[in-house]
Amino acid sequence: MLSRHTLIWLFLLTAVASLVFFIIVPQVEPQVATDAATGRQLVKPPTEMATSLPTATPTPPPSETSPPPPTQEPNRPGLSSGEGEAPPGAPGGSSPGRGSRVPEGYIFPSEIVAAAVRVPPSYENWSIHLVNLFHPLPEVFMPSLQLIEGRYTYNENIEYYYDARAVSALQNMLKTARDEGYPLYVSSSYRSKSYQTILYNNEVNSYLNEGYSEAEAIYLGSMYVAYPDTSEHQLGLAVDLVTADHYWLADSFEATPAFAWLQKNAASFGFVLRYPKEKTDITKIGYEPWHYRYVGQEHAENMVKLALCLEEYVAHLATNR
Numbered sequence: 001m002l003s004r005h006t007l008i009w010l011f012l013l014t015a016v017a018s019l020v021f022f023i024i025v026p027q028v029e030p031q032v033a034t035d036a037a038t039g040r041q042l043v044k045p046p047t048e049m050a051t052s053l054p055t056a057t058p059t060p061p062p063s064e065t066s067p068p069p070p071t072q073e074p075n076r077p078g079l080s081s082g083e084g085e086a087p088p089g090a091p092g093g094s095s096p097g098r099g100s101r102v103p104e105g106y107i108f109p110s111e112i113v114a115a116a117v118r119v120p121p122s123y124e125n126w127s128i129h130l131v132n133l134f135h136p137l138p139e140v141f142m143p144s145l146q147l148i149e150g151r152y153t154y155n156e157n158i159e160y161y162y163d164a165r166a167v168s169a170l171q172n173m174l175k176t177a178r179d180e181g182y183p184l185y186v187s188s189s190y191r192s193k194s195y196q197t198i199l200y201n202n203e204v205n206s207y208l209n210e211g212y213s214e215a216e217a218i219y220l221g222s223m224y225v226a227y228p229d230t231s232e233h234q235l236g237l238a239v240d241l242v243t244a245d246h247y248w249l250a251d252s253f254e255a256t257p258a259f260a261w262l263q264k265n266a267a268s269f270g271f272v273l274r275y276p277k278e279k280t281d282i283t284k285i286g287y288e289p290w291h292y293r294y295v296g297q298e299h300a301e302n303m304v305k306l307a308l309c310l311e312e313y314v315a316h317l318a319t320n321r
Contacts, residue, residue, distance in 0.1 A: 101216055102215045102216055102219045103219075106219060108218055109133055109218070109222050109227035110227070112133045112134065113133060113136045113227060113229060116133070116134055116135065118136050118137065118139065119135070119138075120138050120141065126165070127165075127166070127237070127270075127294060127295050127296040128296070128299050128310065128313070128314060128317075129235065130310060130311065130314050131230060131231070131234070132226075132230055132283070132284065132285075132311070133227065133230050133284065135230075136230050137230075137234055138229075139229065141193075141229075141234065143163050143164075143235065143236035143237075144163065144165070144236075145161040145162065145163065145190055145236060146161065146162060146163075146167045147159055147160070147167075148161065148162050148170065148186055148189060149171065150174065150175060152171065152174040152178075152184070152185060152186055153186045153187075154186065154187045154242055154247060155187075160186050160188075160189045160190070161189060161190045161236070162189050162190060162236060162237075162239065163190075163236035163237050163294070166270070166294040169269050169270045169271070169294060169297075170186075170269075170271075170294065173265070173266065173271060174186075176265070176269075177258070177261055177262075177265070180261070182243075182261040183243065183258075184241045184242070184243060184258055185242050185243065185247075186239055186240070186241065187240045187242045187247065187290075188239070188240040189236075189238070189239050190233060190234075190236045191231065191233040191234055192234070193228055193229065193234055196226065196228045196229075196231050196233065196234055197228045199225050200221065200226070200227055203221040203224070203225040204217045204218055205217070206221070207220050223285070223286045224285070224286050226285070232291075232293055237293055237294045237295075238274065238292070239271075239291075239293075239294075240288075240290050240291055240292075241258075241262070241290055241292060242290060243256060243258045249290050251287060251289060253289045253290050254289040259289055262292065267297070267300035267303070267304045268300075268301070269300075270294050270295060270296045270297040270299075270300050271292045271293065271294055271295070272293055272300045272303050272304065272310070273289065273291070273292060274288070274291050274292060274293040274309075274310065275287060275288040275291055275309075276309060277289075279309040279311075282309055282311050283309055283310075283311060295310065299313070
C-alpha cells in the first residue's frame with residue numbers, strides 16, 4: 001500500500017504532466033464564421049478546404065465593415081432539388097475529385113479562371129465589359145468609386161460605393177422610382193476581392209457543413225456566389241436592389257410592384273436585369289431578379305429590344321460592327 005507521501009508526489013506529477021501537455025500541444029478549435037449573406041454562423045473545421053478554396057486577407061473597404069442586411073434563402077439550390085444552373089463545364093473536361101452527383105464534364109471554377117485571359121475594361125467600352133468565369137477581372141483591379149448618396153441604401157449604417165461614372169444614373173433611377181411610389185434600396189454594390197472571397201468561401205463551406213462532398217459544395221456554392229475575380233460586384237457596375245417589405249434576395253422579388261417598375265423603366269436609366277430566368281444556360285448563373293447591371297442607356301435599350309443578355313449582346317456587337 002502506497003504511503004501518503006508517495007500519493008502526494010504522484011498527484012503532483014500528474015498535475016504537472018497535464019499542464020505541460022496543454023502548454024506544448026496546440027489546442028485546435030473549429031473556426032466560426034458568419035455567412036454575410038444569411039447571417040448564419042458556419043463552423044469551419046481547421047483543415048477543411050485548406051487547399052481548394054481561394055484565400056484572402058479580409059480587409060473590406062468602409063462599405064463592408066458591417067454585415068449586409070439580413071436575407072433569406074428560400075431558393076437555395078440543393079442537388080436533390082435540381083434548382084439553379086451549374087457553372088460552365090466542357091464535355092470531356094478533366095474534373096479531379098468530382099463528386100458522383102456533380103454533372104459529367106463539370107470543370108471547377110478555379111480551373112476555368114486559371115486558363116482564362118484577364119483583360120481590363122477598355123476606355124471605350126467600359127460599361128459593357130463582360131465579367132464571368134471565362135472573362136475574369138485582372139488579379140489587381142480597383143475601379144474609380146463614388147459613394148451612393150440620397151438615403152437609398154437598405155442599411156444606413158453602411159456606406160455603399162459604385163462606379164463613379166455610373167453612380168449618378170443609379171441615384172437618378174432610385175430617385176425616380178421613389179417619386180413614383182416604388183422605393184428601392186441598395187443591399188449590395190461594389191465589393192472588394194477580399195470580401196468576395198469571404199462570401200464565396202462561406203457559401204461553399206455552408207454546403208460542406210450540410211454533408212456535401214467538396215466537389216458538390218463547390219458546384220452548388222458557385223450557382224449564386226461568384227468565384228473571386230468573376231463577380232460584377234468587383235467591377236463596380238452591379239447593384240442588388242430590394243424593398244422595405246422584401247429585403248431578402250429571392251425569386252419572389254419578381255412578384256413585387258417594384259420589380260415590375262424596374263422591368264419597365266430600368267433600361268431608360270442604363271440598367272438591365274443581368275441574370276434573366278430564360279438565360280441561365282448562357283450566363284451560367286441562377287436567376288437573380290434583384291441583380292441589375294449598368295451598361296448605359298443605348299446599350300440597355302438595345303439589349304431589351306433584342307432580348308439579349310450581356311454575353312449574347314457582346315457577341316452580337318462583335319459580329320455586327
